Amino acid sequence: MTETALPPTAPLRARAEIDLAALRANVRALRALAPGAALMAVMKSDAYGHGAVPCARAAVDAGATWIGTATPEEALTLRADAGLPDDVRIMCWLWTPGGPWREAIEAGLDVSVSAMWALREVTAAARAAGAPARVQLKGDTGLGRNGCQPGDDWAELVGAAVRAEAAGLLRVTGLWSHFACADEPGHPSVDAQLAVFREMVSHAERNGVRPEVRHIANSAATLTRPDSHFDLVRTGIAVYGISPSPELGSPADFGLRPVMSLKASLALVKHVPGGHGVSYGQHYVTPGETTLGLVPVGYADGVPRHASGSGPVLIGGKWRTVAGRVAMDQFVVDLGGDEPEAGAEAILFGPGADGEPTAEDWAQAAGTIAYEIVTRIGTRVPRVYPDDNRGTSGTGTVPGRDAKRSGT
Structure with missing residues (x-):
């Protein structure tokens, strides 16, 4: 994400031209496909190689109200450098022990928590910061990567988060998960994961969680599964005008243009x-x-x-x-x-x-x-x-x- 100055007349050996007008149009097209949900534009890996700062600005200009990143460092850089409005939420989800929890809290980021170790670290950071953390609890509905397992593990995490919220240490702002095979039309795991997600959300809400957003739809699900849109859709590769898979259709099939x-x-x-x-x-x-x-x-x-x-x-x-x-x-x-x-x-x-x-x-x-x-x-x-x-x-x-x- 480091920006470098080049001489005004220097010839370019190579260049990646980034069409921000196309990116804005893609965001508008994606919003039209999920009219009942807010839209998160995912900017991880320097906006999929396109340059996170200008792409985040363009996405927000086109109506994205959330920005997503993988690492907290990516999110902190965007909060500091992109000049986004204060009401634009920035969420990051790939944490390891000892991460910059306090910095994230002080920057007003939404942080993902998938396990008790992370909940302990974020609540300790909230005490040190003297401010509550914005926490989104992630459930593993079948992808098998990050996320808390259903059943007893989820019950323990939800219960501990509700107690920490009552103590003023955090606010549970979201409940979320991630599809494994949404880019494969008709794959049975999509319906299975949706059922698990609904049950995990229901358990959390029965036990006192009142999330601002519930979300599971990635780009592929945003394009093809309106029943998965909930309160927020997380659009990554589609923002940049690339189809999640040829099997789903070409970018033009969804009104998208490569950036x-x-x-x-x-x-x-x-x-x-x-x-x-x-x-x-x-x-x-x-x-x-x-x-x-x-x-x-x-x-x-x-x-x-x-x-x-x-x-x-x-x-x-x-x-x-x-x-x-x-x-x-x-x-x-x-x-x-x-x-x-x-x-x-x-x-x-x-x-x-x-x-x-x-x-x-x-x-x-x-x-x-x-x-x-x-x-x-x-x-x-x-x-x-x-x-x-x-x-x-x-x-x-x-x-x-x-x-x-x-x-x-």
Whole structure:
């Protein structure tokens, strides 16, 4: 999330263009799909690689009233740096013993508690801070990750939280859980988890918990399961215009537009004879006389090495494929005799509206999911915000346009 200033006229080896107008439109579309619920825009992992501060501002501008992060450090940074209105709630959920509980309380964050050790630590921090903590109790309804188990464990946690609330040490602001298979249409676990969640909520409310919000819907459930919306939906990948899975539908099917475009400038174009090896291991050998283009990004920038020989790139209006292995800082494409100039644009992925590959295309090429493609784009690739009229610290101007840049 560190922002860096670049010389105003510096050429860009590579850049990730972040379309904040598309992000705002995505938030509005998601709100329309869950009109009876508040919307949380999840900004974990530096907004899935898009830049948390400008993306959080844009999401709130479009009507998000909650911001979600994984770690407390992410949440604290957003509270300090994003300039969000005081009534925008920020929640964080991935805690380990000894975490910054007091700092979170003093910053007014909502913190997730899944076990007695965490409840003990947050109440101790509340005593030290002289202020009650905002606590959301998480139940494990079947995902098997974080969250308190149903039954006796949940009863113990709820009972202890109610007693701590009566003592003025905390306010139970939420009850929540997370789906395991909402991105798989018709998976029986979705209904099973909903039933468990309703029972866990019912138990907590029978025992005196009065939450502000109850929530279990992630992006996939927000898009496809209105019966799971409750009081709040937590939208992560969908905010950035990426479908949670191809099986659910494309982004366009839900009125969403991908937010990130990854582009680079060709570093070299050269003629080579047939039989010429390309990149480490020479897994690609030119079938005849051709031209090769050098794209100056590699796995250190987040281009997946698993996409060697298969990753798609748009150059000169044509789809090309990575030739041979992706190296740390660069990869090669066979241009088939075409001769674009050095400096010509290579589009690795974008919305797809102009024929360029998408993050989903790269996910298919690398045998992974589109979430990983966008979140792995590294710190050497500056984020460029052409339509960020809110401004960020450390900005420069892309030649020929007014734009904001920040490193992640």
